[in-house]
Amino acid sequence: MALRPEEVSSIIKQEIAKYETKLELESVGTVLQVGDGIARVWGLEDAMMSELVTFPGDIMGVILNLEADNVGIAIFGSDTGIKEGDTVRRTGRIASVPVGDAMIGRVVNPLGQPIDGEGPIVTDKYRNIETVSPNVVERQPVKEPLQTGLKAIDSMIPIGRGQRELIIGDRQTGKTALVLDTIINQKDTDVFCVYVAIGQKASTVAQVVETLRKYGAMKYTTVVSASATDPAPLQFLAPYAGVAIGEEFLHTKRHVVCFYDDLSKHAQSYRQLSLLLRRPPGREAFPGDVFYLHSRLLERAAKLNDDLGGGSLTALPIIETQAGDVTAYIPTNVISITDGQIFLESDLFFSGVRPAINVGISVSRVGGNAQTKAMKKIAGGLRLDLAQYRELAAFAQFGSDLDEATKAQLNRGERMVEILKQGQYVPMRLEKQVIIIWAGSNGYLDKIPLSDLARYETELFDFIDEKYPDVGHNITKENVISDDTNAKLEKALEEFNSVFKPTEE
Numbered sequence: 001m002a003l004r005p006e007e008v009s010s011i012i013k014q015e016i017a018k019y020e021t022k023l024e025l026e027s028v029g030t031v032l033q034v035g036d037g038i039a040r041v042w043g044l045e046d047a048m049m050s051e052l053v054t055f056p057g058d059i060m061g062v063i064l065n066l067e068a069d070n071v072g073i074a075i076f077g078s079d080t081g082i083k084e085g086d087t088v089r090r091t092g093r094i095a096s097v098p099v100g101d102a103m104i105g106r107v108v109n110p111l112g113q114p115i116d117g118e119g120p121i122v123t124d125k126y127r128n129i130e131t132v133s134p135n136v137v138e139r140q141p142v143k144e145p146l147q148t149g150l151k152a153i154d155s156m157i158p159i160g161r162g163q164r165e166l167i168i169g170d171r172q173t174g175k176t177a178l179v180l181d182t183i184i185n186q187k188d189t190d191v192f193c194v195y196v197a198i199g200q201k202a203s204t205v206a207q208v209v210e211t212l213r214k215y216g217a218m219k220y221t222t223v224v225s226a227s228a229t230d231p232a233p234l235q236f237l238a239p240y241a242g243v244a245i246g247e248e249f250l251h252t253k254r255h256v257v258c259f260y261d262d263l264s265k266h267a268q269s270y271r272q273l274s275l276l277l278r279r280p281p282g283r284e285a286f287p288g289d290v291f292y293l294h295s296r297l298l299e300r301a302a303k304l305n306d307d308l309g310g311g312s313l314t315a316l317p318i319i320e321t322q323a324g325d326v327t328a329y330i331p332t333n334v335i336s337i338t339d340g341q342i343f344l345e346s347d348l349f350f351s352g353v354r355p356a357i358n359v360g361i362s363v364s365r366v367g368g369n370a371q372t373k374a375m376k377k378i379a380g381g382l383r384l385d386l387a388q389y390r391e392l393a394a395f396a397q398f399g400s401d402l403d404e405a406t407k408a409q410l411n412r413g414e415r416m417v418e419i420l421k422q423g424q425y426v427p428m429r430l431e432k433q434v435i436i437i438w439a440g441s442n443g444y445l446d447k448i449p450l451s452d453l454a455r456y457e458t459e460l461f462d463f464i465d466e467k468y469p470d471v472g473h474n475i476t477k478e479n480v481i482s483d484d485t486n487a488k489l490e491k492a493l494e495e496f497n498s499v500f501k502p503t504e505e
Contacts, residue, residue, distance in 0.1 A: 027090040031055075032070060034082050037231045038276045039073045041088045047071055050130055052091045057081050060111065061088075062095050062233060065277050072277045074233035076111065097241045099248035100125040104192065107209055107223040110237040112245075115225065116209075127247060129240040133299040140305040142339075143369045146257060146314050149185030149427020150178065152357045152420040155379040155437055156386075157342055160370030161191075161255055161312035162303025166334055168319045168326060169344030173356055175318050177424050178342070179259045180208065182316070184215045185427035192249050192256040193221040196242035199235050199265030202227040215425060235269035243300050246313050250302065253309030258301070262318035263294055267330045284329050295337050326361075340364040354421060359386055372479040374434050381441045382416060389413020408446070415445045418453045431472035432461055434481070435489065444493045452502045460496055468492045 029043035039061065044053070051063045053073060059082065065072025075082065097112035102123040107116035114121050142160035159165045167175050183193045195212075197205045205225045212218045222245055226238035239260045249256035260266070267290055274287035282288045294317075301315035317338065319331050324346065326335065335341055340363045349356035368376045392410055396402060402410070419440050422428065436457055439445055448456050464471055471492060474485045481489070 029053075029071070029088045029090075031082060031084055031086045031088060033084065034075075034079050036276050037075050037079055037233060038273075039075055039079070039082060039088070040070045041073055042070050044071050044088065044090060047090055048094065050095050050128075052093050052095055054089045054091060055082050056086050062237070064273065065279075074231075074236070074273055074277075076231065076233055078231075094128050095130070095237065096126045096128045097244050098123045098125065099127045099245050103222045103245055103248075104220060105218045105222070107205075107225060108241075109230070110224060110226050110234045110241040112241065125248065127244040129237060129244045130296075131244070131247065131300070133296070134302045134304060134308075138304060138308055139302050140310075141369065142303050142366045144303070144312070145370045145372060145375075146191065147185055147189075147430055148178075148182040149429070150181055150355055150422055151428060151433045151437065152355055152359070152422070153178075153342065154371075154430065154433055155375060155420075156359055156383050157340065157357070157362050157364045158366065158368070158370040158375070158379075159314065159316075159364060160303075160366045161257075161314055162301060163340075163364070163366050163370065164298045164301045164315040164317070164338040165364060166317055166319060166338040166341040167344070168321060168331060168335070168341050169356070170321050170324055170346050173344040173346055173349045174354060175320070175344055176208070176261055178344070178355055179261060179316065179318070180211060181422075181425065181427045182257070183212060183217050183221055183259070184425060186220060186257070187216060190255055191220070192246075192254065193217070194224065194242045194246045194256060194258045195221060196224045196226075196239050196258065196260050198226055198238050198260065198262060199228050199269065200225075200261070202229065211425070232269040232272045235266065236273055239263070239266055239297050243297060243313070243315075247300065250304065250311040250313040251309070253311045255312045255314075257314040257316060260297070260315070260317040262320050263334060264318075264320045264330055267293065286329060290330070291333050291337075294334055298334075298337050339366055352421070353417065354424075359383065360390065372430065374475050374479055374481050375430065377481055378434060378438050378441055382437055385409075385412055385416050385441065389416065411446055412440075412443070414450060415448070415453065416440050418450055419445065419457065421454075429472075429476075431475040434475050435464065435472065436460070438481070438489060439493055442490075442493075444497060447497075448500070449502050455503075456500060459500065460493075463496045464492055467495070 027046055029041040031039050032042050033040040047063050049066055053061050060076045061073040063071050064074050098121055100123040102121050106114055109115050142162045144161045146159045146161045148154055169175055186193055209223055212221055224238055224242040226235040242258050246256040246258045270293055271286050279287050298315050301313050303312040319334050321331055342362045343358045344356045345358040388409055419436055468488055471488050
């Protein structure tokens with residue numbers, strides 16, 4: 001069927017009426033040089049520091065150097081498809097990650113993109129990965145305990161909500177195990193967790209996620225992973241992405257703890273980026289701002305004041321030492337930024353003391369403020385007992401004739417060391433920690449053989465739950481050991497010791 005001329009003209013008129021001219025300005029640059037995951041780009045005069053840009057093939061990058069005639073860009077992904085002369089486009093967006101409740105239970109990369117195969121993350125909230133930390137006026141003192149479930153830490157090196165406590169030690173000394181126990185212990189509490197894996201094998205991260213799933217901990221945990229095969233820019237971004245995800249909970253009146261596993265590899269990835277960007281190297285070839293790199297991350301941990309909702313963000317960074325050398329550059333940097341450190345020692349680990357915490361040089365600068373009154377009352381004596389035991393044990397190696405008082409102190413110290421040992425993935429509730437440490441400090445374990453202490457502990461808890469259930473309830477409810485609770489504990493321990501049968505030799 002042929003169209004009449006008037007019909008054609010009416011169609012053209014309609015199309016002309018609908019036609020709109022739009023002038024769009026787009027800031028673009030040209031790649032001058034590319035290699036080793038770094039691109040030098042000319043033409044982005046109005047670009048911002050830390051701004052995201054796109055390369056051909058939808059590859060993202062972040063601007064890290066603003067120079068007189070070019071910008072230095074770190075590329076997220078392979079640079080093999082990028083060549084000289086390619087066009088680079090600004091996004092106008094500072095590097096940010098999606099945040100909010102939709103992130104809970106997910107495994108994401110440092111750009112907030114899911115890598116767990118469970119579909120897209122549906123959220124309209126974003127936070128810049130670099131933000132200014134809360135100032136002094138916006139904070140309040142750290143005084144609320146963050147329970148790790150580990151007897152040695154909760155009693156002698158207490159961690160408070162809003163604190164920064166460093167976990168430091170050689171490889172294979174149980175640093176990640178300590179972190180996993182702490183995450184598992186937050187079950188049935190109001191604390192969310194963000195675990196950041198930096199430069200680890202993807203299989204190791206998968207095992208961590210599987211362990212958290214097994215113990216029901218992924219219901220309140222987000223995992224940010226930049227594995228060893230990921231480019232250095234992603235490893236550099238990972239902890240900042242993790243703390244940005246955590247800050248959403250902080251600013252919505254909730255509590256969160258961020259684990260950075262580990263900042264040694266983070267510093268190494270930043271050193272690689274800095275050297276490729278031609279920034280001048282300093283000590284051990286690290287750039288001059290490597291201290292600022294970690295301080296601006298860890299300063300974002302805070303306990304906000306009540307006017308801002310009282311939320312908290314606790315930071316537990318991990319540093320790996322070489323042959324126990326805590327005086328190296330990066331370890332000393334991070335020690336000086338944090339509010340204390342938990343030092344894990346290889347010798348202790350291999351001698352069977354696990355968690356392998358060296359109580360001598362481990363410290364929490366928040367101290368008893370981050371403990372309940374019940375734990376604070378019994379923990380002072382524990383640290384003293386262990387300190388005296390260590391001194392006497394070193395001295396007793398050289399002398400054979402020991403008086404009865406010295407033997408008694410050595411005997412008590414051995415048992416206190418033994419009860420602080422704890423299996424993996426079995427964090428202990430506060431009231432049970434208080435009961436067993438109280439029993440040790442008051443001499444109820446002195447005549448129990450060392451080999452029977454683990455069984456003694458398990459059977460004691462069962463006995464108290466059955467015969468004296470109000471003891472644990474009162475410790476939890478009152479947060480103190482009242483005279484009434486003390487009397488019941490004495491009665492319970494005497495009764496249990498009379499029926500406990502040591503293993504026959």
